[in-house]
Amino acid sequence: xxxxxxxxxxxxxxxxxxxxxxxxxxxxxxxxxxxxxxxxxxxxxxxxxxxxxxxxxxxxxxxxxxxxxxxxxxxxxxxxxxxxxxxxxxxxxxxxxxxxxxxxxxxxxxxxxxxxxxxxx
Amino acid sequence: xxxxxxxxxxxxxxxxxxxxxxxxxxxxxxxxxxxxxxxxxxxxxxxxxxxxxxxxxxxxxxxxxxxxxxxxxxxxxxxxxxxxxxxxxxxxxxxxxxxxxxxxxxxxxxxxxxxxxxxxxxxxxxxxxxxxxxxxx
Numbered sequence: 578x579x580x581x582x583x584x585x586x587x588x589x590x591x592x593x594x595x596x597x598x599x600x601x602x603x604x605x606x607x608x609x610x611x612x613x614x615x616x617x618x619x620x621x622x623x624x625x626x627x628x629x630x631x632x633x634x635x636x637x638x639x640x641x642x643x644x645x646x647x648x649x650x651x652x653x654x655x656x657x658x659x660x661x662x663x664x665x666x667x668x669x670x671x672x673x674x675x676x677x678x679x680x681x682x683x684x685x686x687x688x689x690x691x692x693x694x695x696x697x698x
Numbered sequence: 699x700x701x702x703x704x705x706x707x708x709x710x711x712x713x714x715x716x717x718x719x720x721x722x723x724x725x726x727x728x729x730x731x732x733x734x735x736x737x738x739x740x741x742x743x744x745x746x747x748x749x750x751x752x753x754x755x756x757x758x759x760x761x762x763x764x765x766x767x768x769x770x771x772x773x774x775x776x777x778x779x780x781x782x783x784x785x786x787x788x789x790x791x792x793x794x795x796x797x798x799x800x801x802x803x804x805x806x807x808x809x810x811x812x813x814x815x816x817x818x819x820x821x822x823x824x825x826x827x828x829x830x831x832x833x834x835x
Contacts, residue, residue, distance in 0.1 A: 598719035599729040601751065604712055605702050608750035613729070614714050626714055677714045685707045689699065 578630045595619030607692040609633050612684055626677045629693070640687055644676040701760075706734045709758045711809040712832050723773050730756065733774075737761030737800030744799050745821065748774050753822050758830075761800050770803055772827040777814060803827065 595617050605611040615627040626644040631637065699707075713732060722730035731751035735744045737759055748755050753776030761768050802824075806813050812825030 598717075600713050600717055600719075600722065601712075601725070601729050601731040602706065602713075603731070603733065603751055605700075605706055605734070608747065612710065614717075615718065616714065616719075618732060629708050658814055677827055681710045681714060685703070685710065686699075689703060692818065 595624045602696050604688045604692055610639075610688055610692055612681075612687055612688055614681075620662070626673060626680075628677075628680050630684055630688050639691065640684060642680040642684060644673055701735065702736055702739075705736065705758075705760045709734050712758075712830070722756045723775055725754050726751045732756050732758065734760075735760045735799045737798060737803070739799050741799055741802045741815070744802075745815065748822055752776065753778070753819055755822075757824075759799055759803060761803070769830050769832050770827055770828050772803070772806065772824050774822040774824050776822055777816070790814045 596619070598616045598618070600614040600616065602612045602614070604612065609632060611631050611633055613629045613631060615625075615629065617624040617626070624645075627640060628642045628644070630640040632639060709732065712815065719730055722732070725731050731754060733744070733747045733751060733755045735747065738785045744757065744759075748757070753774070755774045757772050757774055759770045759772075761770065765821075802813075802815065806824050806827050812823050815821045
């Protein structure tokens with residue numbers, strides 16, 4: 578009989594299995610704001626891409642997009658704080674990259690807008 | 699969006715599509731910082747961006763050489779963890795230097811052992827410069 582996996586290793590349907598690599602992109606002109614690309618792969622096959630916008634001063638997660646499941650969270654905007662399922666249908670392997678291109682532009686524009694609003698304060 | 703912002707987005711899309719973590723320097727958290735710059739920006743700005751992510755980064759630079767857009771990628775390794783620093787060429791840049799990123803990359807291309815770049819005596823070591831092709835770069 579196999580031992581149960583610890584909670585941290587149990588399958589999470591919103592978290593693909595495989596290995597995760599994280600690429601960090603500071604926002605030009607405001608390096609304390611960062612976009613991270615979480616790239617999940619297994620045997621060279623892309624499983625999922627998750628994009629996050631984070632304020633590194635206090636570690637606050639400001640927004641995230643899951644390119645496979647189509648969920649968006651904007652943590653500082655009450656109206657859109659709920660996950661939105663309609664952005665992308667559950668993506669196939671081939672659709673993931675296309676979704677990622679669109680999602681990257683979206684989070685970049687969001688981060689630049691956030692930077693501009695901070696600059697005006 | 700500025701030219702730098704557009705390039706930044708382009709590089710994020712490139713890394714999402716083609717980024718191989720094994721080729722990207724790793725920071726203390728096991729993540730892979732990526733910094734972008736334009737060739738005509740002062741080198742001190744690139745130094746500041748690398749310092750802001752902790753000293754280890756993959757750098758992408760968009761440059762124009764003889765009228766053609768070229769994108770270079772190189773690795774920046776913090777001097778505290780770079781191995782074999784003795785073999786690298788040292789280049790000390792004053793804080794108010796007018797040297798551009800493009801000028802520095804020209805120098806780096808001719809230094810097969812890499813270049814340590816600092817405002818004083820030590821700074822990140824740059825190495826492994828190569829050209830990459832981005833669609834529409």
